[in-house]
């Protein structure tokens with residue numbers, strides 16, 4: 170089981186779902202951790218991208 174490197178929150182326990190997107194590879198789910206870090210999850214692959222708290226993985230602040 171993986172955890173958030175910033176606050177230790179378990180990745181299996183989704184804090185907040187930001188948005189979901191259907192892709193040909195499956196479903197991509199953007200989630201936000203308890204510390205504010207954005208995560209990109211892909212069905213079957215888990216967390217594939219993780220942003221730093223307060224920064225995010227996209228350019229929207």
Ligand SMILES: [Zn+2]
Nearest residue numbers: 173176202204
């Ligand atoms: Zn966190």
